[in-house]
Amino acid sequence: MDGKLIHIAINGEQYEFLVSTRKINGAIPPEETLATTLRERLNLTGTKIACGEGACGACTVLLNNRAVSSCITLTVECDGKDVVTIEGLQDPVTGELDPIQQAFIDYYxxxxxFCTPGIIMAAKGLFIKNPHPDRKEVEDALSGNMCRCISQYHALDAIMAVSEKLTNEGGIKA
Ligand code: FES
Ligand code: FES
Structure with missing residues (x-):
């Protein structure tokens, strides 16, 4: 068989993809980015593409619990790894939103x-590493996420509210 089979867990579900340089029906070309695979093959369009070159953070997802720009991550590089997108944050059973998502609603x-999924995923990656970040640590973690509507200050307030809440509750689930 031409090509290579890769396996990626995306939002808790296992996916198998054929990566091939040949135009085989359904095969992923080696140069395909994770952002394209998520959006165009799996219809996970919560992950946005804006700059397409790693500069704006709109396409941020978690790769093995680390926030990455999916527009500059090749899908083939994700073989054997776990990906979480904004669609994967909501509790699949209860429908309950992640505390970060809820805080973004509460704090407008x-x-x-457009930038919101990327900011929330960057914040999620921060909380997995550091459940009680201070404002400076939050600002640093979001320094690669751009917002054209100038909602950053409200986003910071929302994330700080989550940090303060989690300080009393013992952290955030990965
Ligand atoms: S679209 Fe990926 S960083 Fe801008
Ligand atoms: S680009 Fe951030 S809310 Fe519009």
Missing amino acids: AFQCG
């Missing part, structure tokens, strides 16, 4: 919302 931390 978006306007058009």
Whole structure:
């Protein structure tokens, strides 16, 4: 068989993809980015593409619990890894939103919302590493996420509210 089979867990479900340089029906070309695979093959369009070159953070997802820009991550590089997108944050059984998602609603931390999934995923990656970040640590973690609507201050307030809440509750689930 031409190509290579890869396996990626995406939002808790296992996916198998054929990566091939040949135009085989359904095969992923080696140069395909994770952002394209998520959006165009799996319809996970919560992950946005804006700059397409790793500069704006709109496409941020978690790769093995680390926030990465999926527009500059090749799908083939994700073989054997875990990916979480904004669609994977909500509790699949109860439908309950992740505390970060809820805080963004409570604090009106978006306007058009285009940058919001990326900011929330960057914040999620931060909380997995550091459940009690201070404002400076949050600012540093979000320094690669751009918002054209200037909602950053509300986003910071929302994330700080989660940090303060988690300080009393013992952290955030990975
Ligand atoms: S679209 Fe990926 S960083 Fe801008
Ligand atoms: S809310 Fe519009 S780009 Fe951030």
